[in-house]
Amino acid sequence: MKNNFQRFTFALGILFLVIPETNVLGDDHNPQSTATILVGSEAKAISADLIGIFFEDINYAADGGLYAELVQNRSFEYSRGDNRAWDSLTAWSRVGPESTSTSVTVESREPLHENNPHYLVLRAEREGDQLSLRNEGFDGIPLVGGDTYNVSLFARAMSGTPGPITVRLERVTGEKLSEITFDKLSGSWTKYAGKLLPAIDDSNARLVVSTARPGVIAIDMVSLFPQNTFKSRPNGMRRDLAEVIADLKPRFVRFPGGCVAHGDGIENMYRWKDTIGPVEQRKAQRNIWRYHQTMGLGYFEYFQFCEDIGAKPLPVVPAGVCCQNAGNYLNLVPKGQRGIPMQLMPEYVQEVLDLIEYANGPVTSTWGAKRAEAGHPEPFHLEYLGVGNEDEITPAFKERFAMIHEAVKAKHPEVTVIGTTGPATDGRDYEEGWKFADAIKLEMVDEHGYKTPDWFWDNLQRFDGYSRDRSQVYLGEYAAHDRDRGNTLRSALSEAAYLTAIERNGDHVRLSSYAPLLSKQGRTQWRPDLIYFDNVAITPSINYYVQRLFSIHGGDQHLPTTVSVEQNSNEQGAHLDSIRLGTWNSQAKFDDVRITQGTDVTFNDSFDQLSSDWNLNSGQWKVADGALLQTSDEQPAVIQYGFPADRSGYTLRLRAMKSSGAEGFLVGFAATANNEYMWWNLGGWGNTMHAIERFREGGSSIVGSTAQGRIESNRWYDIMIKVAKDRIQCYLDSRLVHDVAYEYMGATLQLAASCVRESSSGDTILKIVSNASHPVNTTIDLSSLGSLGDLATKVVLSGYADAENRHGEPAQVVPVTSTISISPTQQVEIPANSFTVLRIHAP
Template identity: 55%
Template sequence: MEKLLKKPLIYLFLVGCLGAQQVFAQTKQGGKPISPDLFGIFFEDISYAADGGLYAELIQNRSFEYTPADRYGWNSFTAWEYVTKGFGYGAISVESQLPIHANNPHYARLTIEEPGQEGIGLQNNGFDGIPIKKGEQYNFSLFTRLLSATPIPLSVQLRSRKGDVYGEVSLNADAKEWKKGSGVITAGVTDDSAVLVITAKERGSLDIDMVSLFPVKTFHGRANGLRADLAQTIADLKPRFMRFPGGCLVHGDGLGNMYRWKNTIGPIEERKEQRNIWSYHQSMGLGYFEYFQFCEDIGAKPLPVVAAAVSCQNSGGTWRIGGTGQKGLPMDEMQDYINEILDLIEYANGPATSTWGAKRAAAGHPEPFHLEYLAIGNEDKQTPVFRERFKLIENAVKQKHPEITLIGTVGPFPAGEDFEAGWKFANENALQVVDEHYYEKPEWFLEHKHRYDSYNRSKSKVYLGEYASRGNTWFNALAEAVYMTGLERNGDVVRLSSYAPLLARTGHTSWNPNLIYFTGTTITRTPNYYIQHLFSNNAGDRYYAGIVSLDNEVNTGASCVKDSKTGDIIIKLVNAGENKVKAKASIASLVAPHANAAVTVLTENTTGKNAPAVAIATSQLEAGKVINYEVAPRSVVLIRVPAKK
């Protein structure tokens, strides 16, 4: 207190920005504690983010479950072709009498009346083609059931669209009950649009289902795993948490389309597929086990989102005609639904001897996944139907699992009726954390960089679960960077944040902008990605006010945090304007004098079409008691000063 009184101007500045209580706490402890989980990621199966994206399966519609309900014009043979070259003939049909499992009701029946010179069979075209690399190996598998008297040899080939053979494996259909066959195909060439062809060269009849092709080199070598390069691009962000599996995907397009986590675990042939609210299909190959495992592999805390027992208020509206809007599960079904959520927590955290912990162990993970967060609902309309069901779920979870941090929701916008009603409900019920969402123009983010300065620290914390500035230009990224310095400044009330959406397959986007765009062979990191990468890779757990000053507060932002694990002081300077800005950082009390600081500068890359979106320059400077730095227009500067020795 005496030191503060000797510097009244600094004291008044700090009180104005933080409030007296925060200033005293910061002075006493050396900075104020902020959330160590501030920067994370949000994964939703939108724009082919899962099937055809992060999930490494290369076969589309592998179990013949596509229907016109998924998308107009689709059917059980979408992405498949009937192959009858070489004067062969027979018949192909889709059947459902005796499936592998009730959750997987459809399969293909192939009858070979005359195999001809090349046999007859099926060709799968993948997702915009099947990308293969010369010398790489691919795990192939399928289920067959023999209907005729004698075994039927099968040839499985990777081919060009013109018919050139790139690699092959041979199998036999020889069992009267469903039987899995597998083999490894080595690609002889590189081709970004190959096809897979299964042919039978003897007369007979058989059933085929669950045709699968995976690169052997998945992320971390996981079976039923993830696309290695795309998963690594996400891992490079070093997210503190991952929210999954949605989004609007969670509460779905009507009650019958709600995402039910139990349908996504166990053997893939027993998982229950369904249409996607974004008008395509979910194989559920990327299910809850795989989500938890990916979180563990990248060091991110899992943050699953479950529906609050209501459907999306937009059900049938934005996506379909004649929808119902928000509807709640019947009250006589609520206890079963609550038990489903409690079972999820047991699946994640229970011992291997528990009912659901045993299922996790059977999948290959006897140790718990250490679930800390659980979100209930997703930008739901604040209605009595929603609130009644939310409270039933929240009370049950809190009673049985008080160790879990529950996250509520306050609608899809940064203001308005649902936002106000959601916060009122949160305050009345003392919710731990609430989820805010907003997509706005970049100018909005610049104008609202102080949004959280005035939030009440004694009430619900904030998870900024979805935000983006409606574009992927460098200016969009700069506006988000300015805003993110405000998230760090308010990291005592903003506990979590994640840009959205994360992934989009080029040519199949349901929403724009996105953080990462991809095709079967390419990955495009947007300018926004580089900003998220910089902040997440240089996060802290203590914030220092009054350390950094700028001579222009318009379209600029600055923050100073400490990473307690390394002891480093991390300064971020953002200038989204068109003129130079002078920054001054008084760090004498935080670091050793004359420390050798690392400097990273991000600017727009204008060198060419195929160049990365952002230019990154690194250098060093000697950090004395004061750092004076001139921030160039439209740039982001990171100064990382090593710990005191």
């Protein structure tokens, strides 16, 4: 997960064909498109673990979310280090008027456990003094009438004869819902436990702890847990939320997170041993997302949850370094990436090896015995281990990662170690991460990134060219980020298209997981997310249904799938294009701008004067000394020239020089009547790289791969952009920098398809994704597959592209299932903006 200092974008590629349409009228005016999907018979084995989930404690996903504890700050460990507005009594408040003969403090002498240093102290001097503290829970305590709730606390009598302690559940009006009393308090820490049974529902209850006799009482670990947890596990998961996750049928679960794993500084790394054993002995810590982790949801619970939902565990441990974006939260002093001191690394490497023993070792082993003590003598069958998360690929990282990797492979060659290629799908860390993976012959790397829906569609060939001789790929985090970060159908369809590519490349891309998984209403720090919830309700996003359909309709063999399209539009007609010259917080000169179409030079400007053909959009432009100058700091400063073009394309040539400023040049091209255009961003992103960007519907996305590079000041560069019917090529000083497949003057309609076979059932499953705004009549040719059943289950997600399933509102898009007859050659109408699954049952 990207931390709170950086955001990146990402997308991947699939087999696709852009359907050409008339640009002037747009997609809505050409409903005549037809398509053919041809499925071949040569099956290729693909990963059976392809679709999983990524859990990170962000957006209150754990405490206050999946972890079923209902008391917030149960051990009084909250602090300003978690959140500047917090202290040890956050979420607690005193009930009734204060008295000079009573006091409430938080102390740390003789704690319950060294990992749990703070506790509550209630002091009362006179008979009849009553002390009551109320806990508000996580935005209230939800109760179900008739259900049983386990209540517990640790207490000790520090002086006098205090007690008893009363714990009750009440409404916000003060009306009692259930109550229990613990008496005969001991002088040493003792656990007191019982049950509370409210008779009626209340979604916003409170828990109150009271005492009414003279003396001093220490209290810690005040807990309220529903008995009705997922699989009835003690210290378990919120049942309804866990069931929605289980319904995804994930093949694996990555935990405990992304940035949470490597932490906000060395001292904040997620250390697995701190999260096992009795909950009162676990070491809580601040969350990198600026709240608190009790570690009640720890490694044992993660492993148990994986087993309960039939998913393989995929823990991620730090690679011996913290997040490169670590910073001191309280005084805002940056820290950056730091490594565990090398003299301590052997101890840390052993910690990683101990984790594998904890998961897989026999009960006779040291850590296998600890697993058995927790109630699970059988191993958890760990196959995958992630090491590192989006780390900057520095010498410090490489040295520590190599130590961990070598030790794990020497002792546990059966475990697949998964490395990292940084936080994005291109750039320095990505390139260095892959070089490092090649050098140490790493089995698998974890790629991350987030992009716009267009990026996913524009980069649909990404994995086809990955060498099968290099590390296999785990797509540990991805999501389509639409406008305003909404979970639109548009974003879900682009992810579905991407997943068809993952299926096709499932022999090399072995694992994938959307991120983030969970988001609590009112506590959302990152959007979009897969599942939204509050204390009583859950809203799966449209993206959730895409993930679920790919998971439950997965396969272990991929069948070659070809998409072709025919339609009747006048695609060769004239079109008004434009070129744009620009800068971003820089000043520059441009000269000798020339457009060639075929063998004809249709535009040539050496800037003897500023022609009225140029339209000034922004910035300060003038002609001086035979060149076009831009002298402002605007972001961007743009001048534009329009011209007629046809589908055959054109070549744009020019010279450019940066005079001063932070970045380089912007050269725009390939504009359409729908206000879409491309530009080549040279020396962008702080003058660190070059990239082609597409601008559409108010957003932008990178097309193809980026290239490292910078633009020097006070030297002329020769720039050439070739826009052809089906590709774009960009040259800088005669060197080819980008070569991108792109349908010039094509429409926005795209189709993607993938066909798999499930060996266990014999079923053949065809998935089709369309972003057309009209239905597409499609011929599905399955004749090469031989004998098939004559019935198919058809599942469709469709609606308006901007549709969202918003929390608290009726769902706009849900799967619709039907049964249809099927034949070797079948005519099917693919709905507008849709994802269709056809599961053809074996005969």
